[in-house]
Amino acid sequence: MAVKKTFPEIKASAWLNSEPLSIEKERGKVVLLYAFQMLCPGCVTHAAPQVKKVYDFFSRDLLTVIGLHSVFEHHEAMGIESLKAYLYEFQYTFPVAVDNQTEGNPLPDTMTMLGLRGTPSILLVDKKGFLRSHLFGRVEDLQLGVELGVLLGEK
Secondary structure, three states: OOOOOEOOOOOEEEEEOOOOOOOHHHOOOEEEEEEEOOOOHHHHHHHHHHHHHHHHHOOOOOEEEEEEEOOOOOHHHHOHHHHHHHHHHOOOOOOEEEEOOOOOOOOOHHHHHHOOOOOOEEEEEOOOOEEEEEEEOOOOHHHHHHHHHHHHHOO
16 A cells, blocks of 8 residues: 655745745645746646736735746756746746755656656645546646646545
8 A cells, every 4th residue: 555645845946926935835725836947848838827817816815826947958048137037927826846966866856756758747636635637738628627626525
């Protein structure tokens, strides 16, 4: 029998649009963690606008949306100043953690810890702090809405 583990904390080098958030402190709410790179075509054209809609639609009392900028390529072009401009230009106001990068590791720390395959990735954490869904690539709005609805409806 597999042992359920609570979702780990994000390893961030910086936070934008928010003070640092803790997955543990968000217990009682559903958490949507959106891993992205600002130059990822699928992130720019589909996932980021979709996550913005979710953030704008749901009450903060029910759902916490966290962006995780996990850069694993084109590091020079995706620094924090560029990320700030990107968030401003597209009016993304949800909290964004900048994934920590340990020197010598080609992948960012949280991305590695979570076993992410790339971006965009959406991870849904239930009210008890357990990972319930790991979506990679383009996700249809209806699918994401149903998955969120199921988790939000749980006690």
